[in-house]
Amino acid sequence: MNIAMGCDHGGFALKQEILQLLAEGGHQINDVGCDSEASVDYPDFADKVCAAIQEGRSSCGILICGTGIGMSIAANRHRHIRAALCHESLTARLSREHNDSNVLCLGARVLGVAIALDVVRAWLATDFAGGRHLRRISMMG
């Protein structure tokens, strides 16, 4: 699976941990930045991850900022992007099963590393359930 990864300065350190997890899992990674803890603007990186998904270069994406809120707001402005801000594995799993989320948003200032990695594992391991849920996400275009 090719996974697009983006963060702002608040999410940089957690992104490094997640990159390692994904590499160990054998995933292809499209890291769109940022590349340090120098201050940047999160919408730029949400745009890059969403473009990678919309253009078929990545099948899904992970976005990290301080709270995850800015990234989720920015990502959900993009057509066919269903970004889910998750703080634990249950909502991560249900966002895949019920909402076919294609972007996972994380708050690096909210989550510890172990919980964040657990959320990522749960999200990646879960498939969309389809059925009535397909009708509902189709209603959103």
Ligand code: RB5
């Ligand atoms: C950056 O200071 C912070 O605002 C950002 O990482 C994020 O939390 C925004 O939602």
